[in-house]
Amino acid sequence: MSATPTVTATAVTRADFFAPTIGKRLAYVGVLAYVVYAAATLGLSLERVQAGLGHGARFLAGFFPPNFTETDIIPGLLESLQIALLSSLIGTALAIPIAVLAARNMMPAAVSSAARLLIAFCRSFHPVIVAIIAVKAVGFGALAGIIALTFASIGFVGKLLAEAIEEISKKQIEAVRATGASFMSVIAFGVVPQVMNRFIGFVAYETDSNLRNSTMVGVVGAGGIGGTLFSAFQRFDYAFVAGIIICIIGLVMIGEVLQIYVKRVFR
Amino acid sequence: MSTLSIKHLVKEYVPGKPVLKDISLDIEGRGITAIIGPSGTGKSTLIRCVNRLIDPTAGEIWFEGKDLATLSGQPLREARRRIGMVFQEYNLVERLTVMENVLSGRLGYMGAWAAWRRKFSDADIQKAFSLLQRVGLADFANRRADELSGGQRQRVGIARAVMQSPGLLLADEPTSSLDPKTSVEIMEIMRDLAADNNIPVMINIHQVELGKRYAERIIGMSGGLVVYDGAPDGLDGEVLRKIYGGQDWLAT
Numbered sequence: 001m002s003a004t005p006t007v008t009a010t011a012v013t014r015a016d017f018f019a020p021t022i023g024k025r026l027a028y029v030g031v032l033a034y035v036v037y038a039a040a041t042l043g044l045s046l047e048r049v050q051a052g053l054g055h056g057a058r059f060l061a062g063f064f065p066p067n068f069t070e071t072d073i074i075p076g077l078l079e080s081l082q083i084a085l086l087s088s089l090i091g092t093a094l095a096i097p098i099a100v101l102a103a104r105n106m107m108p109a110a111v112s113s114a115a116r117l118l119i120a121f122c123r124s125f126h127p128v129i130v131a132i133i134a135v136k137a138v139g140f141g142a143l144a145g146i147i148a149l150t151f152a153s154i155g156f157v158g159k160l161l162a163e164a165i166e167e168i169s170k171k172q173i174e175a176v177r178a179t180g181a182s183f184m185s186v187i188a189f190g191v192v193p194q195v196m197n198r199f200i201g202f203v204a205y206e207t208d209s210n211l212r213n214s215t216m217v218g219v220v221g222a223g224g225i226g227g228t229l230f231s232a233f234q235r236f237d238y239a240f241v242a243g244i245i246i247c248i249i250g251l252v253m254i255g256e257v258l259q260i261y262v263k264r265v266f267r
Numbered sequence: 268m269s270t271l272s273i274k275h276l277v278k279e280y281v282p283g284k285p286v287l288k289d290i291s292l293d294i295e296g297r298g299i300t301a302i303i304g305p306s307g308t309g310k311s312t313l314i315r316c317v318n319r320l321i322d323p324t325a326g327e328i329w330f331e332g333k334d335l336a337t338l339s340g341q342p343l344r345e346a347r348r349r350i351g352m353v354f355q356e357y358n359l360v361e362r363l364t365v366m367e368n369v370l371s372g373r374l375g376y377m378g379a380w381a382a383w384r385r386k387f388s389d390a391d392i393q394k395a396f397s398l399l400q401r402v403g404l405a406d407f408a409n410r411r412a413d414e415l416s417g418g419q420r421q422r423v424g425i426a427r428a429v430m431q432s433p434g435l436l437l438a439d440e441p442t443s444s445l446d447p448k449t450s451v452e453i454m455e456i457m458r459d460l461a462a463d464n465n466i467p468v469m470i471n472i473h474q475v476e477l478g479k480r481y482a483e484r485i486i487g488m489s490g491g492l493v494v495y496d497g498a499p500d501g502l503d504g505e506v507l508r509k510i511y512g513g514q515d516w517l518a519t
Contacts, residue, residue, distance in 0.1 A: 175358035175424075178318055179431055180348025180375025185382040189371045193362040 062238030076225035091153020099161035122155030142223030269295035276326035301478035304488035348375025351428030372430025418449035
């Protein structure tokens with residue numbers, strides 16, 4: 001038996017491991033200062049909030065009783081639903097290959113950077129802005145709405161799916177590659193099983209989000225119930241506005257329930 | 268002619284700092300060849316260079332009439348499907364069933380479109396099921412791989428490798444994550460399946476005793492070089508000191 005060498009304990013204190021960081025403190029102070037500055041320059045004041053509450057109350061009073069009798073609610077809602085489903089489907093179909101190209105563990109840096117740029121481009125504009133451009137390009141109607149929401153879907157599903165692919169276990173991929181499988185077979189047996197669950201979640205969320213957005217792109221003339229809603233606003237027909245809003249809430253809730261059901265079927 | 272012939276293999280992850288320095292080996296016939304050596308000496312790198320999961324820096328790897336070191340694309344995949352590999356952490360695709368994992372050994376022989384639709388031939392499915400029976404997991408065929416214990420997973424891993432109809436089996440520390448009893452069972456399955464298929468096995472192993480018990484030949488590596496190559500009987504204290512360094516750990 002050899003003797004264990006004696007180790008002299010070194011004296012340490014809390015500060016050796018949890019030293020306060022100047023940078024973090026400066027960041028807190030900076031954020032606080034900016035909030036105060038922003039509120040001051042935008043002229044926010046309590047009086048304005050008080051006056052606004054009064055207007056709001058009169059406006060809400062105009063909602064009652066809601067008016068459902070107008071006949072263009074149902075066709076508008078159906079058009080919104082179609083815009084949402086079609087754009088989700090087309091957007092997801094386009095997002096899948098782009099996501100594979102964007103995943104840095106699947107592709108060389110040059111390819112993934114280019115695909116990432118495309119995804120970032122799709123994500124940089126709000127769907128309504130894309131809808132305005134699409135209306136200019138293809139005219140009023142549902143097609144413009146589908147283009148706008150497809151664009152958004154590519155960005156959303158593409159980004160999240162690319163990140164999901166980057167987080168998969170390399171070991172499982174290595175084993176499938178070692179069998180002599182081709183790239184597409186590695187995707188089928190190594191990548192898809194690892195991301196499928198999350199992918200279904202992304203698509204369900206995206207469809208849900210498209211359903212909400214599809215009720216809005218109509219405001220700029222890109223089809224769906226939004227156009228009806230906007231013209232009711234402009235006529236100060238608040239009872240009809242209330243009717244439309246309640247129908248939209250109903251539609252989104254039905255979508256929510258369907259989403260739970262669809263997830264259960266696919267998992 | 269030997270099954271696998273490695274000539275002057277060098278691998279540098281960082282230029283000028285070789286992990287493998289000029290390795291030359293011939294593996295032939297059948298039976299287990301065990302590679303022992305301390306962690307970080309390049310055993311895994313050597314095994315992974317053979318099926319090109321890692322690209323060697325220099326040297327030749329001759330297998331079935333081709334120099335694997337020069338292949339890429341389709342020819343590389345065709346060479347790879349003839350080399351089965353068993354991993355330390357099993358590397359099963361966790362969310363696939365046991366049956367799908369075993370059948371994935373056939374991916375090198377079929378197109379991607381058939382793979383997507385799981386269009387395996389009846390002969391492949393029969394073979395996969397027979398292999399599962401052979402390793403005692405037929406009842407688990409439809410279970411998901413992540414429901415299995417370590418020893419069960421490694422049996423599936425071996426079945427997947429044999430499913431490739433390989434001409435050579437590689438195993439990278441197949442027992443290092445397993446308890447001693449399961450380790451012995453896994454070694455026996457590998458030895459028996461290799462004997463059935465008449466193929467040699469090249470295996471990295473940390474448990475020297477296990478290696479001596481099952482291998483017909485031991486290769487000792489140290490510092491990226493082969494320092495011992497011979498029968499298990501020749502592994503005495505002096506040789507082990509040469510491979511692992513020091514001597515305190517050898518005291519009984």
